[in-house]
Amino acid sequence: MKFGLAFASSIAVGHESAMEICRRAEAAGFESLWGGEHVILPSTIDSRYPYTADGKIPAEPETPIPDPLIWLAFAAAAAPSMRLGTCILIVPQRNPLILAKELATLDQLSGGRVELGLGVGWLREEFDALGVPWERRGARNDEYIEAMRALWAGPHAEFHGDFVDFAPVTCSPRPIQERIPVLVGGDSxxxxSRAVRLADGYFPGEGDAERLGGLVARVRHGADAAGRDPNSIGINAMFGAHMRNPQAGVEQLRQIGVDRIMVPAFAFAGSGGLDRLSEFGEQVIQQVG
Incomplete structure (x- = not known):
């Protein structure tokens, strides 16, 4: 079982705190570090957050959410053995040619350790503030992934779609990895369907084991129906209520078929948090991982 430290960037913003959490996580046995994304948090939010019962995002306007790619570039040097991922990057909000360059550069700097966890977004007010159309954001996301993969595949790439259209161009450097893994987030x-069609991994937000098992089964069934090996889609899952009994939680998720457990860094925020992170490594990762 692999363990990722999710949303690490949101509890370690400054130089010293970011350096320390990277070093502690690496020493504890975490395999990967993950940064989340919101460019802005609107002062008034009517959109429903999909992962809480009341539909409210568990964050305040001043909650720090550093740019994940810049934070991960720092983490690449601070934790040289760990993989680096986004959980999640809101791809339809970004220019795909610029994003392709950023991800390829990060992959080069890190020695081929980047994973792109993505989502299409739930916060319409953020799209409005950025001037990005809310409608058809799913189709926009999928086309952006295709365009970036075309740029990464080789020189003189061209692409002609509904949202992206360019004559032959070259984007260099290209990633070290033959294929930057794409993880699709979401429970819908x-x-x-998006995970089955274009992803290397699936990352639902569901924390309940029974419902999570149902989502995993649907992904596997969809892959099988599409003629794809279900095992080619890695399963990532949040470690929420499982923190009450971590050892049992690991075994429960293992039985469901989870490949990587994403432990929220918020569990290690505040006074003594990094000591608790180290203890988690000793008592859980190194014992039952």
Whole structure:
């Protein structure tokens, strides 16, 4: 079982705190570090957050959310053995040619350790503030992934779609990895379909084991129906209520077929948090991982 430290960037913003959490996580046995994304948090939010019962995002306007790619570039040097991922990057909000360059550069700097966890977004007010159309954001996301993969495949790439259109161009450097892994986030039918069609991994937000098992089963069934090996889609899952009994939680997720457990860094925020992180490594990762 692999363990990722999710949203690490949101509890370690400054130089010293970011350096320390990277070093502690690496020593504890975490395999990967992950940064989340919101460019801005609107002062008034009517959009429903999909992962809480009341539909409210568990964050305040001043909650720090550093740019994940810049933070991960720092982490690449601070933790040279760990993989680096986004959980999640809101791809339809970004220019795909610029994003392709940024991800390829990070992959080069890190020695081929980048993973792109993505989502299509839930916060319409953020799209409005950025001037990005809310409608058809799923189709926009999928086309952006295709365009970036074309740029990464080799020189003189061209692409002609509904949202991206360019004559032959070259984007250099290209990633070290032959294929930067793409993880699709979300619990919806559209997210499951997207994971089956274009992803290397699936990362639902569901924390309940029974419902999570149902989502995993639907992904596997969809892959099988599409003629794809279900095992080619890695399963990532949040470690929420499982923190009450971590050892049992690991075994429960292992039985469901989870490949990587994403432990929220918020569990290690505040006074003594990094000591608790180290203890988690000793008592959980190194014992049952």
């Amino acid at each position: 039918e559209a997210a499951i």
